[in-house]
Amino acid sequence: MKKCRRDAMYWKIWQMTGGMMSIFTRISSMQNAAEQKKRKTEERELKLIILEPKPRENADTAKWPCVAYVQGSAFHEQWLWNNIPRHLRLAQKGYVVAVIQYRPSDIAPFPAQMQDAKTAIRFLKKHAEEYHIDPEHMAVAGDSSGAHTALMVGFTGDDAPDTDLYGEYSAKVNCIVDSYGPTVFPLMNYFESSQNHYDPESPEGYEIGYKNVLEHVDLAMEASPLSYLSEAKATPSTLIIHGGRDMLVPFSQSCQLYNYMKELGKEVEFYKLNDANHGFLGFNNDTVLHIVLEFLKKHI
16 A cells, blocks of 8 residues: 655645634545455545634644534545535634535445545655644544444544554544434335345445445444444544434434433433434534534544
8 A cells, every 4th residue: 555645735725814713624645455355456545524613822832623524425425515604614713623525425325435434644744843733632433324324433543444554543533413314224125215235236335335225234233333332442532413304324323323422321412403304405504503512522
């Protein structure tokens, strides 16, 4: 595997006036190799979008807590800029936000996505000084398939499935923010949804290698975050937010995760947004921002 290569691109994309913080973004890139059985080895460049507050003084020594964000994409190719307005508002509050790219499932199924996210977190810790990150105060977050990846990263930390890239740094984080992520693949059709989640062409089918979920339950459970929780193992504090009208990832997926975490004695908060659907609908507002900020203040 080749080590990360950082490019020289650096753009100012947002500058606030009236006493607010200035927000800058950098595009950094990594190279990672995907080795799969019966598939040609795929090597591609993976990118990070890094939004960081610009301090008014002591710019060289400033450090901010960091939220590593995994953009949802049904496990396919991501549009990394999708939630930039939401990330900008978080950066205005004093957080570095690093948007993580993973390999899409059609070229690299599970566990490639969580491995790429772990690599990105380790990369951020390695370059913490450059990006003004406090590596002791990091969270992982995501929406939809990105939330699934965030949960997998948070629940496994430095345990398998993992990668040895940047292995001198830990992939562990202090807390997790899960927005409507799938948590138990074999149960996704048990409640109303707008699609069949068991078909090989479904997001979940692609994620386990273009297979029928119910015909490969063991593999599907291996790719389900719920499988990586145990009473004995420490788990980062977790925030779950899900729309009550989500017609893609059933609301029950978050209920199952919350109930199991409470049963195991884990620290978890769960918010139902009654009128919210999947994606942007119902999530880009002050209420959700306040929920996330209060959680991060306590746990990051």
